[in-house]
Amino acid sequence: MLEVTHDREDMVQALLSCQADVNLQDHDGLWALRLACHHGNGGLVRLLLAHPACDSSLTDKGGQTAQMLGVTHDQEDMVQALLSCQADFKLQDHEGLWALMLACHHGNANLVCLLLTHPAWYSSLTDKTRLMDSSQGGHTALMLGINQDQEDMVHVLLSCQAEVNLQDHNGLWALMLACHLGNADLVRLLLAHQACDSSLTDKYGEHIDNDNDDDDNDDKEN
Missing domain, CATH: 1.25.40.20 (Ankyrin repeat-containing domain)
Structure with a gap:
């Protein structure tokens, strides 16, 4: 997680090749993929998602997924990467909010259209x-x-x-x-x-x- 926070893509690659636990979470429920989304590092997001063990359905203590964070921060490339990896965009946080609702709340028409093109939208x-x-x-x-x-x-x-x-x-x-x-x-x-x-x-x-x-x-x- 530290290497993700500091945008050290080579270090992250090395750790993943040595079977580092990509889904390990800290006391706040944060994990590598969420941190990469938070820092807006598309390269790291794609690198983590390419790992076969990466779980895109993890949530933090508030019930938020990496998908929700990408939408909240208007990171269209992140959302596209998560969609291409079959991330579950129907997951809801503790208030029942989900990615599409957040995109509507932020008034981001591009993200709304992007999410609606996903065959599994509900x-x-x-x-x-x-x-x-x-x-x-x-x-x-x-x-x-x-x-x-x-x-x-x-x-x-x-x-x-x-x-x-x-x-x-x-x-x-x-x-x-x-x-x-x-x-x-x-x-x-x-x-x-x-x-x-x-x-x-x-x-x-x-x-x-x-x-x-x-x-x-x-x-x-x-």
Whole structure:
């Protein structure tokens, strides 16, 4: 790990050739591959991934993988290298966050598109965090894109068959979230999707018409 931290690729190569344990972790759960990603050393990342014993599914104490770190730091070349080595990008940390969700959160459209090209991507993953004040988790990457008004992200996710009707722990789903936020462009985009179900209700029995009624009442009062 020390040689990785100091970007000594020749030393790392020598240690690997002598059967050094590539997956050994320190007290914080850090290991060689994660450190190489953290330091942005693409050569070391590829060298470590080429080792047959390298485990790309390891996590630190926070449940973060090397994949998540690469996405968080917008390191597209690192993410590409991990994808080519069949790293599991569906792994989630202790808050239920995963690589695609993090890419959406950081607004990196290139990384989102890159991750969506992976044949094993899964659109039904949900987090455990609070997206809105009244929400308790269970959000998809699509919901996050809507919450952040990232229309390009939403469009890309929908084109890759993201689950448009999944509901969070309060029964909130993509279309209702867009209505709550008053984003007419996103509402139209979602309604144009053939799988969008506008008849859904949340856990309190609220539905899309309730939002429209509230808007009508506001207009009358004004």
